[in-house]
Amino acid sequence: MDDAYRAALDRFEEDLRARRLSPHTVRGYVADLVDLFGFAERAGVAEPTQIGLDVARSWLAETAASGAARATLARRTAAARAWGRQASTPGLVRLVTPKPRSPLPAVLSQRQMTDALTTAADDAATHPHDPLALRDLAILEFLYATAARVSEVCALNLDDVDFTRRTARLSGKGGRDRTVPFGVPAERALHAWLAADARGAVLAAARANGARRAGAAAAAAVGWVGGGGGIQKTETEAVFLGARGSRIDPAVVRRLVHARLRATPNTPDTGPHGFRHTAATHLIEGGADLRDVQELLGHATLATTQIYTHVTAERIKARYAQSHPRA
Incomplete structure (x- = not known):
């Protein structure tokens, strides 16, 4: 990686840490940008600020072709957009984040x-x-x-x-x-x-x-x-x-x-995240208010917490199918 790309990467990492993102998120975004910069260099892009929407889309297409999960594509898109905002590169900001599938979390009874x-x-x-x-x-x-x-x-x-x-x-x-x-x-x-x-x-x-x-x-x-x-x-x-x-x-x-x-x-x-899912599900099954569970989990939005109502509904349906004579 040449000096211009290295300097851009260092600025990006510094900005992420200043925003107090979790170390896990910082590592993921930085790794994604390293991959994007490597792809751009191989494509002949001389400066990181010259990375346009077409290059970013080609990079994501290559990622998808490699069999990467939708969640990985979503994170890589988010990382590219974050760098686009930081580097004032309008094209990257217009990248559309693929919506990852949201499987119901595994919980213990x-x-x-x-x-x-x-x-x-x-x-x-x-x-x-x-x-x-x-x-x-x-x-x-x-x-x-x-x-x-x-x-x-x-x-x-x-x-x-x-x-x-x-x-x-x-x-x-x-x-x-x-x-x-x-x-x-x-x-x-x-x-x-x-x-x-x-x-x-x-x-x-x-x-x-x-x-x-x-x-x-x-x-x-x-x-x-x-x-x-x-x-x-x-x-x-x-x-x-x-x-x-x-x-x-x-x-x-x-x-x-x-x-x-x-x-x-x-x-x-x-x-450990299964324990987190399990605790939230048991709270809702016990009658806890969804907003109280949101506060306990530290979710920024109620929409994130609402997945646990789906988990509870699925568990009720499973018990119904096992016990109701005309299920």
Whole structure:
């Protein structure tokens, strides 16, 4: 990639971060623009500002021909339009975003979710000296209680949790913060994990390992805390930690959710977002107002939340077909 394209890409990424888009969105848009710029260079376009509507459409056509999903095409179109606005390239702004299909999200029944959380609690009770078992239970309970995104769970800090009010402050998409409640089971699981013999044990072990690996001098040079420990100061603020004492990674949360559901009989496999879908669906099935669910999920528009009314309708239809004699 030549200098002009590289400079345009850097400006685009800087603009996205200034708009406080999620790291996941920034990575996706930047990767899409890298692909668009590579296509334009191969097509002989000398400057990024010379990329017109015809080039962008050819790029999208090539993407579609490669078998990319409609959601990928929609994101790539959105990325090109975002760069067009930033670079004042009118042609790209006129790109039409393909509407991706919206499959109904997979959800667990209330019994299946109860079984999954019960088996996690049993594992934690069976392994009282394993702090990560307590952590995993706390994450699962918190995911279901708050319908939080996996990125919001990983970003949760100690001062975001208010045990007096049983609420947590989540940092959502676009820099929109919201406060969500959680119930007694999540409170108990969080208390057990945050106790000194659980979360503190993970920190202490990581500091000891870090000191052995790096030595006291190296630890001081990079600003580790605890007089030569292995933990960055900012990481000690995180509620949920990885096995090495740093802030837990979304991939770790995804793995533990999948592992828990695979270990629970007669339960479909899904990820953390499935917990979010499940919590929202159960709220609506229980009579919660749609706008209250919108606030809990942090959706910018009610239209996004309305998919859960469709999920509930499908579940009612399925039960009707199974139980009504003239269905």
